[in-house]
Amino acid sequence: MILIVEDNDDNREIYSTLLKAYGFVVREASRAEAGIAIAKEEHPALVLMDIGLPNMDGVEATRRLKEDTATMEIPVLALTAHGLLAERQRATSAGVDGYLVKPVSGATLIREVEEALARGSARSGRIDSDALGG
Helix, strand or coil: CEEEECCCHHHHHHHHHHHHHCCCCEEEECCHHHHHHHHHHHCCCEEEEECCCCCCCHHHHHHHHHHCCCCCCCCEEEEECCCCHHHHHHHHHHCCCEEEECCCCHHHHHHHHHHHHHHHHHHHCCCCCHHHCC
16 A cells, blocks of 8 residues: 655645556545554555645654654655755655655656665565555
């Protein structure tokens, strides 16, 4: 299962539809707090994390996921409209495993998701079919 944490309804729907078209199981959250709760409960294979979230931003949400032993191994790909180096460094220091600047093409999103899932499986020493519903 792939968790999308994105506050923009249109973006969330686009990413979800695209991932489902490629056979991925998708769960969605519109706020960081909900995303963290879902990650802790359902242990997704990957999190797509918007950085510009209200209340708690995606950098802080990623930091919390990476500091928690229950969720620290879940790969997180940052999604952001901020391409500035300082923002990328802030996200990287929080533990993101990849950084995608919006707008992201469908081909780029799928490639990055597949690569992050492969890296996550290699890191954990297991093949995880959770993202594909298996």
